[in-house]
Amino acid sequence: MYWAEFLTVALIHLLAVASPGPDFAIVVRESVAYGRRAGIFTALGVGSGIFVHVAYSLLGIGLIVSQSIVLFNALKWAAAAYLLYIGIRALRAKASAPAGAEPGAGASGRTARAAFVTGFVTNGLNPKATLFFLSLFTVVIDPHTPLIVQAGYGIYLAAATALWFCLVSLLFSQARVRAGFARLGHWFDRLTGAVLVGLGVKLAFSEMR
Known part of the structure; x- marks a missing residue:
């Protein structure tokens, strides 16, 4: 009964998640830097x-939140x-050690909890995601759709x-890919930091639509 609605939600989400943004940048950086x-x-x-x-x-x-300029701006x-x-930290980072042959090499410098929190906060605080x-x-979703079905959509989206x-992560944490980025040394950190700072500045000056 709700398959058409679900497929619409899935398609819109696919287009949105595939667009490069803070989430993509942070996953790539964590994968390359820590494995x-x-x-x-x-x-x-x-x-x-x-x-x-x-x-x-x-x-x-x-x-x-969407109707309150104060809450949205906060x-x-x-x-x-x-x-x-995190962008400025990346800009100031020293050249990382070359990635080893094992995909997980260097991961000892990053705990699972720290990596998880970084991803969670990056996505959870994104006001663009709020509006999306x-x-x-x-x-897109009919207000009359049962909450249990809408919750099911949410589980799928997550x-x-x-x-x-x-x-x-699997792509960018491959030993060959990491070794290629490692040869760039601190320039990769600087590039990633510049991207994150740019996204932060763009977000800071964005307006609620």
Whole structure:
């Protein structure tokens, strides 16, 4: 009965999650710098962050945030500050040690919890995701759709997001790929840091639509 609606949600989400953004940048950096284990836990953190957006969308809190410039700006500035923080840290990082032959080499410098929290916070604080999920749950999904079905959509969105970024992590944590980035030394960190800082600045000056 709800297959058409679900397929629409899945397609829109696929287009959104495949677009490069803070989540993609942070998963790539964690995977290259610390290895497959850290990258996967970062991806799981990003996927878990989806539950935050789903929860307030189902509760209607997202609508309140979208209608309040003060609340939206508070969320926006918190997210921008976090991106600037991790971006500046990346810009100041020294050249990392070359990646070893094993995909997980270097992962000892990053705990699973730290990687997970990084992914979770990056996604959970993203105000663009707030507006995306708000529009998804108010425009695309029929308000008369049972909450249990909408919650099922949310579980799918979180799982699909985690799976997508796990695949990204598997790609960028391969020994050959990591070795290629390692040859760039600190320039890769600087490039990633510049991207994150740029995203943070762009977010800080974005306006609610």
